[in-house]
Amino acid sequence: MPVPGEALDSWLQAIAHHSDATWCDIGTATGYLAGRATGARQPITTMTAAQMTALAYTTGVAPQTLWAMTPASLLPVPYAMAAIRTLLMPGSRFCPRCLRENGGRWALWWRLRWAFACPTHHCLLTDYCPSCRRRQRIEAPPMDFVPQPGRCDRPALGGRRRPTPPRCGALLSDAIAADVPTEGAALHAQRRILDVITTGQAAGDIYRPSAVSALAYVTDLRVLGEQLLQHATSSARSPVTLNLSATPTWALNRDSTCADTAALGASLAVPILDCDSPVHAAQLLRTVLVPQAHHAVARHLRTHTVSGALTSAGLGLECAGGPVQQLRAVISSQSAARCSSDRYHGVPALVWPAVAYRFALPGLGFERLRHALSVALLLVGSPISLEETCARLGNPYPPRSVTRALQQLHAHPGWPHCLATLSRLADDIDRTPPPIVYARRRQLPYQELLPDTAWRDISWQQGILAGRGVKVKLHRCWLFERLAGSPARLCPHALNSPKFAAELAVLPRELTPHLAAELDHAARMFLDEQGMRHEPVFWQPSLPIDSCAPARWGTAKLLQLHRIIENEGRSMTAAADALDTTVGVVRTMLGEHPAQRNAARYAGGAVSEGVRPPTSEPGSRQLDSAQLQLRQKKSSSPLTCASGLLHE
Known part of the structure; x- marks a missing residue:
């Protein structure tokens, strides 16, 4: 019976040796050579249905077991020549100690291009026959030859030319195999590669956002391993020293690549691919590579076909080009056509506050930062120009202003975190579009938003004065930014004056949770009238904390902000200084999470920051009795009520 993990041709050669039969007789009797030319010498990668049926019938082994013994079982389905070239070698390496123990039976995984160490005997695999110094199992045995398991079946050197020259016949178990540490990097890398090829995909670690196929993982391993073989420091090589007799070549995809070269490249590359994020992978790359090679390696990873996770790690390695070039170089997991044409439908002109909080910088306005991040989100993996990107978002800021904001982000040490976050968010948007179509939201008739009658009802219910017309315009602009995701100054109701x-700017300080809920209800009615019942009023993506820089706002910090604003009565500028953040972040946080008022407010006129009006009773938010009686008298008739509100 076949040994677990044995290759199909090895098993059939063992049967032929046990039966003292030639390779042609066994191949014909079992159906293994059915449909092949008599002189065919190349090893069979896969089997046809007829071969599988005949072989299962003659040997009594299940077809599933036979398929698992073919090299095709190690390839993705459907496989192509590119997969065969990337994953398999034309011959096979071997472990001399395994051949000595099992009587010359060959393991299937020894044919992998990334097979270099035996996890059982803790030694490197061998590439050559100890006698003739040639590679093994390049071709099938001669048809009239009785296979000899465990011996070299290559033609003897210096033999006479004839149809079946004598074989070398050297015992392959006599080859010397170099030992490797039991818990060393080489064995860890070998186990990791075998796990990925067995499962067919690499998930977790640097590929946590979306799993990649085993073929993509091996491609990343080759590209990264070649760069590390060329540019790794001597201190990085020392823990994975394999007692090589000579400096190995750096190419890992050649048929002549030896096991020791593959082992060294994998030992250097696998720990980087095992990092929990592209940011940490970039940090590890900085410690492994010589400083002079950072730019060259980053450019190499950017210009070669590797996964998006490895590209992000290469971009974080060094400033390879400007921020716009780095954003375009990120390879999204989705098609480039979708990135360039459809993503802007689900991106607001001002990126969601949950994303922008993480990257607030002093000296960079929070609104301008949010717009720059929205533009950057559209540029991820996309060839469209910066001017076209800004135009799709409504041009709230000119392209030159966006470029300066991106350069400020690029110069900050947190740029790799920002790049990784935008790359992951772009993949999420391409995979699952947001529930809000912001491209349509930006085109709605906002002249009809929050009518005067609705505002008068809200102000009456909340116990505040409706104002003379400026106050409702302020709340309409705030609601416009919440709905459309564009700056409030672009609202049709905005006044072009510094005072407005x-x-x-200070309106979020005067909001209350009840007032914000009433305004959201008015926005809900507005969307329903526009035929958008299925869209929420406001939405934000959820980002895992470990994907980028830690979120800077939690419940404790929000309560501290409310205490500074309400209990201490300090300005938003003072609150930003106390919380070590920017005024724009404080303003946006108060707009999302209004503070609960502890005292009544005087609502006449426009809202002003820092003015705390007198109250009739601590803890009360209702109008005094004189004002209530006056309103009850004015509400006796609709005309009188309307004139009274206009007078206010």
Whole structure:
């Protein structure tokens, strides 16, 4: 019976040797050579249905077991010549100690291009016959030859030319195999590669956002391993020293690549691919590579066909080009056509606050930062120009301003975190579009948003004065930014005056949870009238904390902000200084999570920051009795009520 993990041709040669039969007789009797020319010498990678049926019938072994013994079982389905070339060698390496113990039976995984160490005997695999110094199992045995398991079946050197020259016949178990540490990097890399090829995909670690196929993993391993063989420091090589007799060549995809070269390349590359994020992989690359090679390696990873995770790690290795070039170089897991044409439908002009909080910088306005991140999100893996990207988002800021903001982000040490976050978010948007179509939201008739009658009802219910017209415009602009994801100053109701802009900037401080809920209800009615019942009023993506820089806002920090604003009565600028953040972040946080008021507010006129009006009773938010009586008298008739509200 076949040995677990044995190759099909090895098993049939063992049967032929036991039966004292030639390779042609066994191949014909079992159906293994059915449909092949008599002189065919190349090893069979896969089997046809007829071969499988005949072989299963004559040997009594299940077809599933026979298929698992063919090299095709190690390839992705459907496999192509590229997969065969990438994963399999034309011959086979071998472990001399395994051949000595099992009587010359060959393991199937020895044919892998990345087979270099035996996990059982803790030694390197051998490439050559100890006598003739040639590779093994390059071709099938001669048809009239009785196979000799465990011996070299290559023609003897210096033999006479005839149809079946004498064989070398040297015992392959006599070859010397170099020992490797039991818990060393080479054995760890070998086990990791075999696990990936067995499961067919690499998930987790650097590939945590989306798993990649085993073929993509091996491609990353080859490209990265070749660069590390050329540019790794001597200190990085020392823990994985394999007592090589000579400096190995750096190419890992050649048929002449030896097991020791593959072992060294994998020992250096697998720990980087095992990092938990592209950011950590880039940090490890900096410690492994010589400083002079950072730029060359980053450019090599950017220009070769590797996975998006490895590209992100290469971009984080060094500033290879400007921020726009780095964003375009990121390879999205989705098609480039979708990235360039469809992603802007689900991206607001101001990126979601949950994303922007993580990258707030002093000296960079929070609104301008949010727009720059939205532009960057569209540029990830996309060839469209910066001007076209800004135009698709409504041009709230000119392209030159966006470029300066991206350069500030690029110069900050947190740029690799930002790049990894945008890459992951772009993949999520391409895979699952957001529930809000912002491209359509930006085109809605916002002149009809929050009518005067609805505002008067809200102000009456909340116990605040409706104002003379400026106040409702301020709340319409705030609601416009919440709905459309564009700056509030672009709202049709915005006034082009510095005073209005100042009042709009401090409006989030005057919001309450009840007032924000009423405004969201008015926004819900507006969307329903526009035929958007299926879209939420407001939405934000959820980002895992370990995917990038830690989120800077939690419950404790939010409570501290509310205490500074409400209990201490300090300005938003003072709150930003106390919380070590920017005023824009404080303003946006108060807009998302309004503070609960502890005292009544005087609502007449426009809202002003830092002015704490007198209250009739601590902890009360209702109007005094005189104002209630006045309103009850004015509400006796609709005309009188309307004139009274206009007077206010």
